[in-house]
Amino acid sequence: MQLSNETNPKQTSVDVLIIGAGPSGLMLWTCGFERTADYFELILDSLGIGQDVWREANHMLEIRFWVSVVLLIRSQVEAIAYPDQNPDQDGKLYRSDRIVDTIPGLSCFQQATLHQARIEDHLLGYIWKHSNISVERGIMPESLSIDKQKSEDADEYAISIVLRHLVPEAIEEPVARGSADSRTETVHAKYLVGCDGAHSWTRRQIGSIMEGEQTDFVWGVLDIIPITDFPDIRYRCAIHSATGSLMVIPREDGYLDRFKTTPGTLVASARNTLAPYTLSYKHCHWWTAYRIGQRVGSKFSKENRVFLAGDAVHTHSPKAGQGMNISMHDTYNLGWKLARVIKGWASPDLLKIRDTERHRIAKGLIEFDQRFSRLFSGRPTKDIMDTTGVDLRTFKAVFEKGNLFASGCAVEYPASLIVAKLDNVPEEKDLAYDKMATIGRTSGSFTSITGKQGLASKVPIGMRMPSYKELLPSTGVWRLLVFAGDIRDQAQFLRYQKLGAALDATDPFLQRYTVRGGATWPQRLVEVLTIHSAPRVETELRQFPEVFHPFSEEYGWDYNKIFVDDDTYHEGPGRAYEDYGINKLTGCVIIVRPDQYVSWVGDLEDVTSMEQFLSAFMKDQNVKAR
Incomplete structure (x- = not known):
């Protein structure tokens, strides 16, 4: 079979190219780009399906235990x-x-026990609902190159990948390599994510070797x-x-x-x-x-530009849905990081x-x-x-x-730039982890800030924030959870007021991480939520500092920022402070990542530590605006 003789192959520039539209590839778009990347392309090599995706949606999938709440509601266990x-x-x-x-x-x-095809169908349905996606069959990657010099600049398109669009007849052939009517396209991307399965083409291009046993x-x-x-x-x-x-x-x-x-x-x-x-x-x-093959890739990325996820980097027996669940979590973990870096909100570190x-x-x-x-x-x-x-x-x-x-x-x-705790390398020496951690330390991706774990003893730093997802939809923002304690106590309320004054000062660090534009409500990259322990009937919204429930000329006060840990009328007691191991009088502050993992714990007075922690990886939007 002969390849076509193209004189002017199509040239495309994208923020992110995703190879593979299985659960991990679909989850990457759903959790990372729907509100962030301006344009990216999604292709599926193994089944010959290709998709060009233009981001237009304004609502984010709320991640519920790996998959959306829609999946859990529609599924009978x-x-x-x-x-x-x-x-x-x-x-x-x-x-x-x-x-x-x-x-x-x-x-x-x-x-819920769900077939993979059904999960993919739900994710595709969500994506189609919130974007303009057309499914195109017959796209295969042919070559990949990375410009190391351009890789140093986050705004550069450091990756070039040649794609071949096959005709229907070529798709059916055992080895589809092209036809006289096929065409090629060169895609210039800032980032490439290989979600292309156990026989990953992307993995071979970056020289990652599957290590383990059969x-x-x-x-x-x-x-x-x-x-x-x-x-x-x-x-x-x-x-x-x-x-x-x-x-x-x-x-x-x-x-x-x-x-x-x-x-x-x-x-x-x-x-x-x-x-x-x-x-x-x-x-x-x-x-x-x-x-049964049980293997892990020798490396998960290259040049901080090409990343592997799912079966492309770990294979095992098909039990308990672990492969699919962990594959989706791979890209959930990566997606929000990529989104913030692409948008200029965070450092590539x-x-x-x-x-x-x-x-x-x-x-x-x-x-x-x-x-x-x-x-x-x-x-x-x-x-x-x-x-x-x-x-x-x-x-x-x-x-x-x-x-x-x-x-x-x-x-x-483990401890890192976004997990403020003492390093906890496993007792068994993990050479691959140790190598990655060493690279991380020398590249500045580890933090010297350590949180105060004892203030929230049942919420381990580095683990998911438990049973709090109703207030933490996956919108890509960081959360500053202020457990204000019993604000009926005058001394405690004064501590809470001082924190509010620090957050609302002339040059508060929260303002540095606010994206301003035409929106009525500025887009805050760090959302502040208050959870106090005083009885709801003994407090009034207007007594709280305005920074904790901001005012808009068009929409009025924001009533979705202050909550109480009290007995409910219909759903029993709250017990959040008790379940999280937090003192009901003095409270604490918890910083939660966009993927709902706990990053930092401190006192209400630890504003300097909060600021130092966030400034290590977040970019000042005021500097960007100037």
Whole structure:
């Protein structure tokens, strides 16, 4: 097949080029660019789908436990138990235990089991609703170059990538490399994000090598409508037998179920494992078989301009939705950082932190997967003398211990420019992390500011702000959460007033991080919210300093900035101070990142520390305006 002879290939300039429109690629747009980047392009290589995206939306997806609240509302969780089916001494299958699938009280949102295609459909629906997107089939990347000199200037288009737009006939060919009618396009981008899967083209271009192991376990997957008398078919369950292992994951809407089996003919193997129960089907949506590979990329980025996310940089067995969840979190973590740098609101040093944060998570994912996949794939023990089989009590203990990690709520980021705490490198020496951390320190991406963890003992710095998402929609802003304490106390109210005066001074640091333009309400890059502990009936809005509830000539007072931790009339007690480990009289201040992770904790008087912390990575918008 011959390539076309183009004399004037199309030239395009974009802020960010995303290769791959799976969950991680779609999440990157949803959480990072909808209110920030002026133009970016999204292409999907693996399925031949390409999209050009022009940003026009003004509403941000509110991230709820990795996915939008819309997904959770529309999805019915059919089962929360995890029955463990195993053979007895006579080889007959029996239910050995039932445990809760998720940790009660961990989140105010319930776990949902959703097929990847459905999540992609929801994300695409959201993007289409808030932008002008046309889906275009047949785009493949051909070459990538990075201008290192231009990489030093954040405003420069340091990346050049050649894309080939294929004709429909070429898409169907086993090796689609072009045709006489295909055309090329050269895209000049400031940043490139590779979300292009386990066989990532982007990863190969930057020389990142997948390091790890390929196990001897072979898994098969069936996506079918099961016809069976197995009693726990609508539960997520693990089944161990002498003939193999089986996991049942109930699909939404009660129709498709996925089975992961050991080698052999998939249906026959599943029947043997389920015996004496029967299994058949009329409809098979999809199936495959493969060996489990557990690997992490040797590097996650290049020149602070090209980044990898999702399966492009970590691969593992397909259990518990971890690959998709962590992939979306990869780009959620990156998206808000990219958005602020592109808009000129933050230093490019912010992007260097991403590698140290996500490498540890990827490494933890592989370690979790190695433990769990070996236990799941092995046969059960025959008796107490059997040392090669899987002990069911051990399996249950590992599952329960891994539940917190699998929930995503155990993510803890290390000390950095945006995490003000003492460094907490893992006890086991992580050479890759240590190398990244060293680079971070020498590049200035670590902070010398340390927060006062004791003031909010149950809100660890570097971890997500718990159960506070109703007030923290993902709009890309930082939050200054002022826990003002009991403002009925005169001395405490005076402390709160002094903080307000400092924030409203002639040259307050908050004004430096406010974008001014034609909008009635200036766009503040740091939002201030007050949560006090005095009874609501004993306070009046007008007694609070104006800086905490600003006034607009067009809209009046802002009533969505001051809240109270008090008993509610319809939803029980608040208990925020108690649950966060904060003194109800003296309170504290917490700085929360745009991705809802805690960055800094201090006293109401620690204005200088707040200012020094934020100024280390945020850009003064007054200087930019001049």
